[in-house]
Amino acid sequence: MKKKLGFDYMVLVVAFSICLCLICVSAAKQENPQHKQQLRFGKNGEFKILQVADMHYGDGKSTPCEDVLPSQFQGCSDLNTTAFIRRMILAEKPNFIVFTGDNIFGFDATDAVRSLNAAFAPAIALNIPWAAVLGNHDQESTLSREGVMKHVVGLKNTLAKVNPAEAHIIDGFGNYNLEIGGVQGTGFENKSVLNLYFLDSGDYSTVPSIPGYDWIKPSQQLWFQQTSKKLQRAYMNEPVAQKAPAPGLVYFHIPLPESASFDSSNFTGVKQEGISSATVNSGFFTTMVEAGDVKAVFNGHDHLNDFCGKLTGIQLCYAGGFGYHAYGKAGWSRRARVVVASLEKTENGGWGDVKSIRTWKRLDDQHLTPIDGQVLWSKSFGGNFSLAYGLPYSFASVITY
Ligand SMILES: *[C@@H]1O[C@H](CO)[C@@H](O)[C@H](O)[C@H]1NC(C)=O
Ligand SMILES: *[C@@H]1O[C@H](CO)[C@@H](O)[C@H](O)[C@H]1NC(C)=O
Ligand SMILES: *[C@@H]1O[C@H](CO)[C@@H](O)[C@H](O)[C@H]1NC(C)=O
Ligand SMILES: *[C@@H]1O[C@H](CO)[C@@H](O)[C@H](O)[C@H]1NC(C)=O
Helix, strand or coil: CHHHHHHHHHHHHHHHHHHHHHHHHHHHHHCCHHHHCCEECCCCCEEEEEEECCCCECCCCCCECCCCCHHHHCCCEHHHHHHHHHHHHHHHCCCEEEEECCCECHHHCCCHHHHHHHHHHHHHHCCCCEEEECCCCCCCCCCCHHHHHHHHHCCCCECCCCCCCCCCCCCCCCCEEEEEECCCCCCCCCCEEEEEEECCCCCECCCCCCCCECCCCHHHHHHHHHHHHHHHHHHCCCCCCCCCCCCEEEECCCCCHHHHHCCCCCEECCECCCCCCCCCCCCHHHHHHHHCCEEEEEECCCCCECCEEEECCEEEEECCCCCCCCCCECCECCEEEEEEEEEEECCCCCEEEEEEEEEEEEECCCCCCEEEEEEEEEHHHCCCCCCCCCCECCHHHCCCC
16 A cells, blocks of 8 residues: 555656656747847948837728828828838848837727737848837737737747846836847957847826826836946956947837937937926936946837937937827828947957947838938047037948848
8 A cells, every 4th residue: 555655656756747847848948949049240240220119000901090191191001001111121121120119009909919910010021030118008909018018029030028037026018138249250259249228118107196107117227227237247358358338229118308308409300299208207317327338218109209319428319200000290201210330340350349320210201211310329439429419421321222
C-alpha cells in the first residue's frame, strides 16, 4: 500500500515536473522572439524613423473623412489614411515606424481588434518594424487601454511592449524603450548608439480637483530615469567608452505644458491651435533635461500643430495630424514626420556614433511634398548650439526616391 502510494506519488511528481517544464519552455518561447530582433543602423550609416500621429482609424471604408474640402469628401474614408501610410513607406523606406497614439478613434471603431489590425496593416504588409503608444482615444472602442496594448504587442513586426519587465509598478500601458545598435562589424556593433523611449501619457485626469488630460506619472518618470542611467552607463563604459551619452528620442501622445513655450519666432512649422497638455505640470520635462541624453520629444494629439521648438537643449516636436477621420483643416494637407539619425564616418571608413539628427515632414499631396527640413541635434555643436530652432536643411541632399 505504502509502496503503491509512493509510486503514484512519483508518477505525479514526474508528470507535474514535465508539465512545469513544458510551461516554462512555452513561456520562454512566448517571450516574443520578435522582441529579440535588434534594431540597428544600416550600412549607409543612417536610421530613419517615420512618425504617424493620430490616425483615428474607425471602421475602414464606411468611416468618412473629416475636415476635407467639399470636393474631396466623396469617396474619402479611413482607406485614404491607409493609402497615405503606404505611400509614405514606399517614398521614405523608413527603418522603423512609430504610431504616437489615437491610432483608432474608439467611438467610431465598432470592433477595436479589427480597427487596430486595419490601422497597422500597411506597416505589417510592407514588413517594417514598428511600435505604438496609446493616445486618449484608443480605449473608446471594445477594448480597455490594457487590452489595446496587449493586442498591439501580439501583432506582426511590432517591437512595442505592454510595460517593462523590470518595473514592478508603473502607471499606464505601453511604457518601454528600444535600443538602436551601431553598424555591424564596427566598434559600436554591441552598443546602443540611439535610444528610443515610449511612454503612455494617459487619457483623462481621474483626480476630481484636476480637470482635463492626464499626465506622465512619477512611476513612469522613475522608470525613465533608471533606464536612461543604465543606458548611459553601458554607453560610457568599455568597449569603446564614450564621453557623452548616446542621444535619446522620446515618443508619447499628449504634449507637455512646455510645448507652449514657443511662438513663430522660435519654432519651425505651424501652431494653429492651443497646446492641449494636462492642466498640471508633472515635471517630466525637467526629468528629461536632468537625465541629459534626450535630444527630442515627439507628440501628436493637437492635429493642427506641426512645429518643433527647442527648449533647454530639447526639441519638442509635433508630427501634425495624419488620419483622415480625425479633425483637421480643410485644404491643409494631412502630414507625417520623418527623423533620420546619421552616424559619424570614422577615419578607417567605418561608422562611429551618432553625428546628427535631422527631421522633415511630408504632405499627403500628389508629390508627398517635403517641408520644414531642419537639424534637430548635432554633435559638432557639443550641446552649445545656441539657435533656438534647428538649422534649415536642404532637401536636395536627403530626399531619395
Ligand atoms: C481618397 O482616396 C480616393 C481613392 O483612392 C481618392 O480618389 C481621393 O482623391 C482620396 N481623397 C483624398 C482627400 O486624398
Ligand atoms: C560584439 O559581441 C560579439 C558576440 O559577443 C563579439 O564576438 C564581438 O567581438 C563584439 N564586438 C565588439 C566590437 O566588441
Ligand atoms: C520664443 O520667443 C518668445 C518671444 O517672441 C519668447 O517669449 C519665448 O520665451 C521664446 N521661447 C523660447 C523657448 O526661447
Ligand atoms: C561649449 O561651451 C563651453 C563653455 O563655453 C566650452 O568650454 C566648450 O569647449 C564648448 N564645447 C564645444 C564642443 O564647443
